[in-house]
Amino acid sequence: MFLFNRKTLGKAAFVIHCVVVQFLAGAKESLAQITFEPLGSEVTSAFRHFDGFTGQYRLVEAMTGGVAVLDYDGDGDEDIYLLSGQDLDGEPDSRKTNALLRNDGSNVFVNVTQTAGVGDTGFSLGVAVGDYNNDGCPDIFVNNYGRNNLYQNNGDGTFTSVAHELTSDLDAAMAAGCCFLDRDGDGDLDLFVANYVRESFPHKTHVYKGKPTYPSPLRHKAERDLLFDNLGDGHFREIGRQIGVGTRASRSMGVTTFDYEDDGDLDILVANDAEENFLYANDGSGNFEEVGLLAGIALDARGLPQASMGIACLDLNGDHRLDLYMSSYSNEFAAFYENKGDGFFDDETVRSGGVAFRNITWGIVAADFDNDGAVDLYIGCGDLDDDQRADVEGNLVLWNNHRGGFKELPQPAGGSTRGVVGADLNSDGLVDVVCNNSSDLPEILINTSKSVGGYLDVRLVGTACNRDALGSRVTLQADGYRAIQQLTSGTSYQSDGSRLLHFGVPDAAGGDLQLTVHWPDGSTQSEISVTRNRCLQVIQRARPSDARK
Known part of the structure; x- marks a missing residue:
């Protein structure tokens, strides 16, 4: 016969939780599949x-x-x-x-x-x-x-x-x-x-x-x-x-x-x-x-x-x-x-x-x-x-x-x-x-x-900063999800990548997406209720002081 009290039940529950988490993590890794198909030599x-x-x-x-x-x-x-x-x-x-x-x-x-x-x-x-x-x-x-x-x-x-x-x-x-x-x-x-x-x-x-x-x-x-x-x-x-x-x-x-x-x-x-x-x-x-x-x-x-x-x-x-x-x-x-x-x-x-x-x-x-x-x-x-x-x-x-x-x-x-x-x-x-x-x-x-x-691609256009908006920091968030990227030049080995910021958005992310841009000039701009699975262009809005110039 096994005798359980509140303390031993708590320990057992913790062990079961750890095993389940490890099992699910292992299952997720086993399902990891990223594949690419090369274009033919007629293109390259x-x-x-x-x-x-x-x-x-x-x-x-x-x-x-x-x-x-x-x-x-x-x-x-x-x-x-x-x-x-x-x-x-x-x-x-x-x-x-x-x-x-x-x-x-x-x-x-x-x-x-x-x-x-x-x-x-x-x-x-x-x-x-x-x-x-x-x-x-x-x-x-x-x-x-x-x-x-x-x-x-x-x-x-x-x-x-x-x-x-x-x-x-x-x-x-x-x-x-x-x-x-x-x-x-x-x-x-x-x-x-x-x-x-x-x-x-x-x-x-x-x-x-x-x-x-x-x-x-x-x-x-x-x-x-x-x-x-x-x-x-x-x-x-x-x-x-x-x-x-x-x-x-x-x-x-x-x-x-x-x-x-x-x-x-x-x-x-x-x-x-x-x-x-x-x-x-x-x-x-x-x-x-x-x-x-x-x-x-x-x-x-x-x-x-x-x-x-x-x-x-x-x-x-x-x-x-x-x-x-x-x-x-x-x-x-x-x-x-x-x-x-x-x-x-x-x-x-x-x-x-x-x-x-x-x-x-x-x-x-x-x-x-x-x-x-x-x-x-x-x-x-x-x-x-x-x-x-x-x-x-x-x-x-x-x-x-x-x-x-x-x-x-x-x-x-x-x-x-x-x-x-x-x-x-x-x-x-x-x-x-x-x-x-x-x-x-x-x-x-x-x-x-x-x-x-899902995904969201973001293209930035600077007006009060450099037009490429290089240096901008972008945050995308929803319930249970938050990601951050910075738009810069120079990457990889002697190369330069896309000016589109790509965010993968997991299905578990609930509610509306909110995007916030911290522009290089120190201004901040937010977009609420952003739709997924699209390319969003964000043009820098003028500050009140800029609008009077």
């Missing part, structure tokens, strides 16, 4: 990436290239801009340029590079998209090995190169990631440009274990990063060291901007290769101080630098703070830095279920791929030389298990991926993925996952 063959390989194993060959999505023609569809390398010896080959693929709907993409005038013939690595002149048309910056390029959107489907507006003393630097931001709140987008190393030609080929291979980046001199101030008249001026940016040289890779301490301005995060990461904290006036070590993201939990590559900014654990995920070299942990608040982060990679991936991890997309209300990750994998590339096992999806960790969902083997971005290319409410593969065709991956909830 309009572009093939070229890495400039000549057999001399120049480091720059292994690092290209990024990818961006933008609605360049204003038709509501996300178009794709792909970067390519170039011949490193002799004159540029006009057949090996960057490419703009226009989205014509129904998964049809047309190469319009020549007519649009964006066929940059430099050796391209990083790309950023931003409306730097506030005319309502997205412009394109290309970060090259050598002379960089800035394409001004003419508003008629064509661009004009205005590269002469971006001069510096580092035109021979090997480029990296880049991003637009309004550093000083004047309503104009400034430009942050990261650099990797200074690589001189000709060079001596590195040999390891009797075979030629790419050298360590530590064999090359690091370069400083740059910040170009937008003067508001179509001209830029490089002022990095004057405002605390680029005072120390580093081997920069991916970059992003976000408000890490929630003080209303944008800070700059730089993922550095084989040395400590940089976090440039904005003091509110547009000046910066490097605080990566103090904030806890310069080094990993062991106190060691990693070979950081790409960056994703996401609220992994649902505490409404922006956390960080950084890709890294093969057999190293891809690091997860949890935002603890008050400007501090902890390396929680192991606790979140992180693993050391066999291949080098490059680009990252943070998005709710199955609309269950939690942000997942898509990670591009690839290696450096042909022997390593043969062992690439495919890219990865990390499904958010709703408990502060991930479940790995391997994907079919593809190319040796570098830049990766996400966007809803076919307007079906699911985030698709674009991969730029080294020396290969790109992959346009259409999300075929079962949507387990």
Whole structure:
């Protein structure tokens, strides 16, 4: 006979509750299914990436290239801009340029590079998209090995190169990631440009274990990063060291901007290769101080630098703070830095279920791929030389298990991926993925996952701030649901993602949706009773003081 009293019954109920919760969580994980269907070569063959390989194993060959999505023609569809390398010896080959693929709907993409005038013939690595002149048309910056390029959107489907507006003393630097931001709140987008190393030609080929291979980046001199101030008249001026940016040289890779301490301005995060990461904290006036070590993201939990590559900014654990995920070299942990608040982060990679991936991890997309209300990750994998590339096992999806960790969902083997971005290319409410593969065709991956909830896409238009509304923080909430995102430029590895903020809304979210926008100028705007499963455009309303101007 078993005798129960109130105390033992309480313990039994607690044990049963724990078992049920664990069972349900395990069942939910077993049902996790995120799938993508690649478009055929008849679509993607309009572009093939070229890495400039000549057999001399120049480091720059292994690092290209990024990818961006933008609605360049204003038709509501996300178009794709792909970067390519170039011949490193002799004159540029006009057949090996960057490419703009226009989205014509129904998964049809047309190469319009020549007519649009964006066929940059430099050796391209990083790309950023931003409306730097506030005319309502997205412009394109290309970060090259050598002379960089800035394409001004003419508003008629064509661009004009205005590269002469971006001069510096580092035109021979090997480029990296880049991003637009309004550093000083004047309503104009400034430009942050990261650099990797200074690589001189000709060079001596590195040999390891009797075979030629790419050298360590530590064999090359690091370069400083740059910040170009937008003067508001179509001209830029490089002022990095004057405002605390680029005072120390580093081997920069991916970059992003976000408000890490929630003080209303944008800070700059730089993922550095084989040395400590940089976090440039904005003091509110547009000046910066490097605080990566103090904030806890310069080094990993062991106190060691990693070979950081790409960056994703996401609220992994649902505490409404922006956390960080950084890709890294093969057999190293891809690091997860949890935002603890008050400007501090902890390396929680192991606790979140992180693993050391066999291949080098490059680009990252943070998005709710199955609309269950939690942000997942898509990670591009690839290696450096042909022997390593043969062992690439495919890219990865990390499904958010709703408990502060991930479940790995391997994907079919593809190319040796570098830049990766996400966007809803076919307007079906699911985030698709674009991969730029080294020396290969790109992959346009259409999300075929079962949507387990609804969604809301949000497009912001600034009027009293920069027109792109970069730096805005958006909160979406309902009964039992609250999510937060920040609109920024620069993401992944040397890439730039969609300006549409995608929120997956779980079916369990009850009542009306309420959306609140905290604009970069400090104003707040709320939309009540927002309808799900749509794209909502929010135009910044003028303050009473603005209306009188």
